[in-house]
Amino acid sequence: MHVENLTLAYGADEPVVTGLTLEVPQGRMTAIVGPNGSGKSTLLRGMSRLLKPQTGRVLLDGKDIHQLPARELARQLGVLPQGPVTPEGITAAELVSRGRHPHRGMFARLTSEDQHAIDEALAAVELADLRDRPVDQLSGGQRQRVWIAMVLAQGTQHLLLDEPTTYLDLAHAVDVMNVVHAAAHASGRTVVTVLHDLTLAAQYADNLVVMGGGQIAAQGRPVEVLSEELLAEVFGLRATVVEVGGAPVVVPDRRVSA
Amino acid sequence: MTAVEQAVKPRTLVLGIAFAAVAVALALVSLSVGTTKLPVVDVVRVLTGGGDGGTRLIVLELRLPRVATGLLVGIAFAVSGALLQTLSRNPLASPDIIGVNSGASAAAVAVIVLAGTGGGNISGLAAKVGIPLAAVVGGLLATLIVGVLSIQRGVVDAGRVVLIGVGVAAAANSLVTWLLVIGDVTDAGRAAAWLAGSLNARTWSDAVPVGLAVLVLLPLALTFNRSLEALVLGDDVASSLGVRVSRARLALLIIATVLAAMATAGAGPIAFVALVAPQIAQRLAKSDRPPLMTTAMLGALFVTAADLVARNGLEVLRVGPYELPVGVVTAACGAPYLLHLIGRQQKGR
Amino acid sequence: MARRTVALAVLLLVVVVAFAASLALGSRWLGLGAVARALVDGGGSDADVIVRSLRLPRTVVAVLIGACLGVAGTLMQGHTRNALAEPGIFGVSSGAALAVVLGLQVGVVESVGSTVWCALIGALVATFGVQRLAARGTGASPVGLALTGAAVAALLGAMTSAIVLLDADTLDGYRFWAVGSVSGRGLDVAVQVLPFAVVGLVLAAINARDLDLLALGDDVAAGLGLSVRRARFVGLVAIGLLTAAGVAACGPIGFLGLLAGHVARRIFGSRNTWLIPAAALTGAAALILADVVGRLLGGAGEVQAGVVLGLVGAPLFVVVVRRRAVAL
Numbered sequence: 001m002h003v004e005n006l007t008l009a010y011g012a013d014e015p016v017v018t019g020l021t022l023e024v025p026q027g028r029m030t031a032i033v034g035p036n037g038s039g040k041s042t043l044l045r046g047m048s049r050l051l052k053p054q055t056g057r058v059l060l061d062g063k064d065i066h067q068l069p070a071r072e073l074a075r076q077l078g079v080l081p082q083g084p085v086t087p088e089g090i091t092a093a094e095l096v097s098r099g100r101h102p103h104r105g106m107f108a109r110l111t112s113e114d115q116h117a118i119d120e121a122l123a124a125v126e127l128a129d130l131r132d133r134p135v136d137q138l139s140g141g142q143r144q145r146v147w148i149a150m151v152l153a154q155g156t157q158h159l160l161l162d163e164p165t166t167y168l169d170l171a172h173a174v175d176v177m178n179v180v181h182a183a184a185h186a187s188g189r190t191v192v193t194v195l196h197d198l199t200l201a202a203q204y205a206d207n208l209v210v211m212g213g214g215q216i217a218a219q220g221r222p223v224e225v226l227s228e229e230l231l232a233e234v235f236g237l238r239a240t241v242v243e244v245g246g247a248p249v250v251v252p253d254r255r256v257s258a
Numbered sequence: 259m260t261a262v263e264q265a266v267k268p269r270t271l272v273l274g275i276a277f278a279a280v281a282v283a284l285a286l287v288s289l290s291v292g293t294t295k296l297p298v299v300d301v302v303r304v305l306t307g308g309g310d311g312g313t314r315l316i317v318l319e320l321r322l323p324r325v326a327t328g329l330l331v332g333i334a335f336a337v338s339g340a341l342l343q344t345l346s347r348n349p350l351a352s353p354d355i356i357g358v359n360s361g362a363s364a365a366a367v368a369v370i371v372l373a374g375t376g377g378g379n380i381s382g383l384a385a386k387v388g389i390p391l392a393a394v395v396g397g398l399l400a401t402l403i404v405g406v407l408s409i410q411r412g413v414v415d416a417g418r419v420v421l422i423g424v425g426v427a428a429a430a431n432s433l434v435t436w437l438l439v440i441g442d443v444t445d446a447g448r449a450a451a452w453l454a455g456s457l458n459a460r461t462w463s464d465a466v467p468v469g470l471a472v473l474v475l476l477p478l479a480l481t482f483n484r485s486l487e488a489l490v491l492g493d494d495v496a497s498s499l500g501v502r503v504s505r506a507r508l509a510l511l512i513i514a515t516v517l518a519a520m521a522t523a524g525a526g527p528i529a530f531v532a533l534v535a536p537q538i539a540q541r542l543a544k545s546d547r548p549p550l551m552t553t554a555m556l557g558a559l560f561v562t563a564a565d566l567v568a569r570n571g572l573e574v575l576r577v578g579p580y581e582l583p584v585g586v587v588t589a590a591c592g593a594p595y596l597l598h599l600i601g602r603q604q605k606g607r
Numbered sequence: 608m609a610r611r612t613v614a615l616a617v618l619l620l621v622v623v624v625a626f627a628a629s630l631a632l633g634s635r636w637l638g639l640g641a642v643a644r645a646l647v648d649g650g651g652s653d654a655d656v657i658v659r660s661l662r663l664p665r666t667v668v669a670v671l672i673g674a675c676l677g678v679a680g681t682l683m684q685g686h687t688r689n690a691l692a693e694p695g696i697f698g699v700s701s702g703a704a705l706a707v708v709l710g711l712q713v714g715v716v717e718s719v720g721s722t723v724w725c726a727l728i729g730a731l732v733a734t735f736g737v738q739r740l741a742a743r744g745t746g747a748s749p750v751g752l753a754l755t756g757a758a759v760a761a762l763l764g765a766m767t768s769a770i771v772l773l774d775a776d777t778l779d780g781y782r783f784w785a786v787g788s789v790s791g792r793g794l795d796v797a798v799q800v801l802p803f804a805v806v807g808l809v810l811a812a813i814n815a816r817d818l819d820l821l822a823l824g825d826d827v828a829a830g831l832g833l834s835v836r837r838a839r840f841v842g843l844v845a846i847g848l849l850t851a852a853g854v855a856a857c858g859p860i861g862f863l864g865l866l867a868g869h870v871a872r873r874i875f876g877s878r879n880t881w882l883i884p885a886a887a888l889t890g891a892a893a894l895i896l897a898d899v900v901g902r903l904l905g906g907a908g909e910v911q912a913g914v915v916l917g918l919v920g921a922p923l924f925v926v927v928v929r930r931r932a933v934a935l
Contacts, residue, residue: 050826074832081826085688087819087877094878101820102832154831350691350753407925417690418928421869424691425925428862432917435786436910443779450778454768530761537754582769589765593758597740600751600758 001026001047001158001190005056008039008046015054016042017214024207029184029191031201034211035235040194041082041162043211047192048079048160060158074102078151079160086135092146093131096121099153121153125179141172148179159183161193165200173197177204198250202226210234222248270543270552277555281329284562288325289317291570327460327524328565328584329558330468332531334521336557337476339532340539340548341514344486345507346420352532353518356423359527360430361400362393362519366526367434367449371441389452390464390523397519400426405511419511455528455585457565464524471520475513480550482510490547528585531557534592541599564588611881614874618888622670625895629666630658633902668792669894669912672853673863675804677890678811679849680864681871681882685818686842687753693864694850698759700861702733703854704785705763708770711780722784723799726855733759734847738840752839787860787913789898800852807848808887814842815879822877860913863890866924873927893920 001024009015017039024030034040045051047058049065057064065073078099086095099121100114110118122128125145130138135146144164151159164180165173181204184191195201201208202222210218210225212234218225226248231237238253289301294316303309304317339352353359369392404426408419434453438446485506488496497503518532535557536548543549564587571582630642637645637654644650645658676694683692694700706729707722715721741755771778817838820828825835853860867890868882875881894912900919901910 045826048830050829070829070834071832074830079826079830081824081830083824084827085822085824087822089876090878095823098820098823099831101816150827151830348689348691349750350689350757355691407929421690421928422925424865425921425928428865428917428924429921430917431861432914432921435782435917436914438782439786439911439914443775446782447772447775447778450768450782451772454772529765533757533761583772586765586769586772589761590769593762593765596758597755600754601740 001192002059003043003047003056004059006043006046006053006058007055008042008051008053010042010051015214017046019056020214020216021056022209022216022219024190024192026190027184027188028206029181029193029204030207030209031205032192032194032209032211033196033198033201034217038211038234039214040211042214044079044160044162044192044194045081048077048081049073050079050081071102074154074156076156077158077160078154078156080147080151080162080164082162082166084147086143088136089134090136091132092127092135092138092149093118093122095135095146096131096149096153099150100155102154117153117155121149124152124182125149126175139172141168141175144168144172144176145179148176148183152183156189158190159192161191163194163196165195165197173200180204198226198231199248202248202250226250267543267545270545270549273539273543274549274552274555277552277559281332281555281559281562284559284566285325285329288328288562288566288569289321291566292316292321323462323465324457324460324565325562327465327468328457328561330465330472331457331521331525331528332535332557332559332561333472333476333554334468334517334524334557335528335531336535336539336553336560337472337479337550338514338518338521339534340536340550340553341479341486341510342420342532343536344490344547345510345514346417347490348417348420349537350533351420351423352536353515353522354527354529354532355427356420357400357404357426357430358397358423358515358518359522360427360434361403362397362522363453363527364430364433364437365392365396365399366452366522367437368392370449370452371437371445390467393523393526394467394519396430397522398516400430401512401515401519404515405508451583452526453585454583455526455588456583457525457561457568458581458583460525468520468524471517475517476554479510479513482506482513483550486510486547486550525561526583526585528561529589530585530592531560531588534588534596535560537596538592538599560588560592564591567591611875615881615885615888618885618892621892622888622895625892625899626666626670629669629895629899630662632899633657633662664794664797665789665792665898666895667794668797668856669789669898670891671797671801671804672789672856672860673867673891673894674887675807675849675890676853676860676863677867677871677886677888677893678808678883679846679853680866680890681868681879681886682811682814682818682842682846682849683756683864684868684872685822685879685882686749686839686846687756688749688822689753690869691865692753692756693862693868694846694853695760695859695861695864697756697846697850698733698737698763699730699756699847699850700854700859701760701763701767702736703727703730703851704781704859705729705767705770706732707784708767708777708781711777712770712774722858723796723855726858727800727803727851730851730854731847733763734843734851738843738847741843742836742839784858786911787858787916788901788911789857789894790901790909790911792856796856800856803848803852803855807845807852810841810845811849811883814838814845815883818842818879822879857894858913860894860916862916862920862924863893866890866893866916866920869924870927 003020003022006017006020007015008017032040046053060076096118122131125148127142127145135143148164165176177200180191180193183189205222208222208225209216217234218230226241228241231239240251241248242251286298286301290296290298300309300313301317304314342351343349366389369389404419404423407422438449485501488501536553539553539556540548543552565584568582568584568587631637631639641654642658645655680693683697684690703726706725710725737756737759741752771781817833820831820833821838829835867886870889871882871885875885897912897915901912901915904910
């Protein structure tokens with residue numbers, strides 16, 4: 001996946017992302033981090049065709065995503081935006097089955113291939129036992145995993161996730177990140193996810209993209225990118241970065257007022 | 259939670275003051291125009307206690323009740339709509355839709371039709387009851403039914419209130435259409451005029467009840483302002499912020515419906531004010547919910563302006579000396595403006 | 608899965624029973640044998656005439672229009688994600704009403720037959736208007752759509768009442784149309800609106816699965832390869848055609864869309880591929896039954912189906928929604 005000179009704006013407002021170019025490594029997990037308002041979610045929307053770019057293009061295997069038919073694109077690129085709506089009373093399996101939409105004919109029933117993809121996705125997020133439970137009765141972490149299963153069932157080579165761990169406590173966030181990580185490393189998918197937790201991002205990502213003011217401030221392996229200088233410059237955060245088990249951990253400095 | 263700590267935004271405050279100023283200005287204009295044109299200065303003089311007998315009669319006895327009813331009814335409908343929309347988190351929820359106005363209308367139309375030429379024996383009794391009283395009773399009765407049916411295990415669920423309200427409204431509305439069909443055509447005409455909402459020939463006996471309702475209930479609603487702010491964020495957040503959700507909601511529902519019932523009794527179910535005033539105020543104030551006082555002022559402004567147009571519009575256009583019901587004008591003017599605002603907001607997104 | 612199939616079969620049975628009841632009951636009660644004879648032989652007896660030329664046509668109209676309005680309401684609730692959405696508060700019925708009033712005023716409308724065309728044109732123009740208005744900017748958001756519909760309804764309603772109030776003759780004609788009824792509707796009415804109804808129902812069927820995706824949020828739907836704009840457009844066209852057919856044939860029968868949508872949702876859950884056929888059957892059954900009840904209640908006078916739906920349907924509706932909190 002290749003992003004070329006992308007400029008994104010909402011309506012006639014000032015661009016949120018300006019002239020951004022990015023190469024997404026194949027079969028790896030890329031995390032996009034950055035302070036609030038830095039344009040990370042906007043970039044993800046631009047990469048997934050939810051937002052039409054003002055300039056530039058996004059290439060998927062050499063083809064501009066805006067030139068592809070919508071269903072064709074949905075067979076190659078899955079996206080989980082923020083704030084999906086859970087219909088009342090829908091079961092986990094039913095929700096996941098909707099991920100098969102791009103593969104189905106107008107009135108066709110679910111094929112055994114669809115069924116297989118749904119089972120596999122539910123197994124991948126470890127919710128196979130809860131498949132017939134209504135989603136609104138699941139815990140926050142389980143619910144988020146059902147939604148991830150839905151995009152997994154879509155069976156795409158590329159996955160874009162917008163803050164999949166929001167509102168989750170650390171244990172549930174780790175559950176979700178394990179699933180996402182496995183999607184890249186066990187199944188060879190290209191995963192791009194927006195995250196707000198720097199330490200979590202550094203723990204899991206192969207490639208870290210740091211956004212600031214609608215531009216890429218830094219990019220590379222987390223150990224190389226995540227420095228105290230960068231945190232001060234981009235986030236305005238005074239913090240100490242320590243390395244634990246090969247991954248950087250951000251420890252914010254306490255500001256004790258005298 | 260910053261949303262709860264926040265004081266009134268300057269933008270909202272300025273808007274509210276501006277709306278109030280325009281409403282007062284329009285009220286003065288409204289007091290000065292009519293068959294006898296009076297200079298605004300004379301009107302002000304009368305209002306401050308001066309003026310000669312003839313002018314005093316025209317302003318205080320003939321025109322002021324109408325103008326005051328308009329202002330008060332505008333406030334009542336607007337606040338009622340703002341409360342219901344906030345409580346149910348549904349922009350379509352307003353007393354027009356959830357049964358209050360319909361209940362009031364059914365009772366009022368029953369009086370009009372049954373006391374009219376087609377009423378037979380019932381007519382004497384029905385006529386004595388009077389339309390405003392019937393409307394209040396009908397509106398409150400509908401509210402009571404909705405309220406009792408909505409309470410379950412001691413909890414009032416806002417979504418359920420709205421849907422049950424719609425059900426009760428539907429029943430009351432069919433009663434209205436049926437009464438219109440069985441009634442004599444002149445009675446049906448009178449009923450239709452009342453249903454459209456009118457400020458024509460209002461007296462102090464129309465204005466005072468609405469005034470009392472506004473005087474008591476508006477401040478009461480304002481004391482719940484903090485609860486409302488928290489309720490916007492969802493029930494769970496609200497109760498974690500120390501709001502007793504169920505009690506606050508029940509109190510606010512009662513305030514909203516009583517305001518609407520009293521307003522309907524005063525001027526008929528003036529269309530759309532309750533729905534549109536909160537939406538416009540919210541959009542102009544760029545707020546996450548309709549700001550109560552600003553909405554109230556906008557309601558007063560809206561109804562007063564509409565009444566001015568209703569009284570003089572057709573004459574100015576030289577269609578003839580007809581007077582339109584004010585409800586026709588509120589809908590005809592409010593709807594395009596709301597459409598404009600929605601369109602602008604969607605473009606900006 | 609099996610439970611839903613059974614429920615759908617039961618609903619179908621209810622429609623069939625209601626249909627039979629509608630042929631048999633009225634100011635004169637006929638046995639099922641007499642009804643069957645009238646349908647098969649079609650002799651010249653009173654019973655034959657009543658069944659064939661009075662009760663059969665209005666029952667056919669009731670089935671068709673009940674299905675149309677039930678589906679229209681369900682589509683609307685789905686597209687606006689608003690439990691209150693229904694044809695009556697969406698501008699479509701108001702457009703039809705305004706056109707009929709204008710027709711009465713100008714004098715082109717005299718009989719039930721000629722209101723059909725007026726109402727159709729009015730409803731379609733109003734739908735188109737709502738669609739154009741709602742699709743400005745980035746496209747119709749659910750809230751934008753709901754409010755746009757309500758605003759258009761209010762605007763058109765204001766025009767209608769202005770005309771009606773200034774002209775007693777028009778009011779006299781209008782009030783009988785506005786109450787909503789299937790009484791006196793002939794098969795010709797059904798034939799006139801049939802093309803609109805059929806196209807509308809087919810579009811609704813096509814739209815059902817898209818609506819399931821839209822229910823997950825517009826962004827998720829787009830991510831799954833759905834053209835959100837096109838799905839909304841198809842849905843709105845379907846809503847317009849179905850409501851137009853309904854209003855044209857029977858006047859603005861309010862509440863039916865809401866009733867059918869919620870009853871079906873209660874039994875079948877939130878999946879539109881089930882919900883839409885279920886709402887069609889529920890709507891059909893409700894309108895036939897309302898008509899029959901109206902005939903029985905009124906004696907010779909008849910209470911119009913629109914009135915019965917409100918008075919009897921509303922309490923039933925309340926019972927249905929009371930059972931649980933409804934997410935709005």
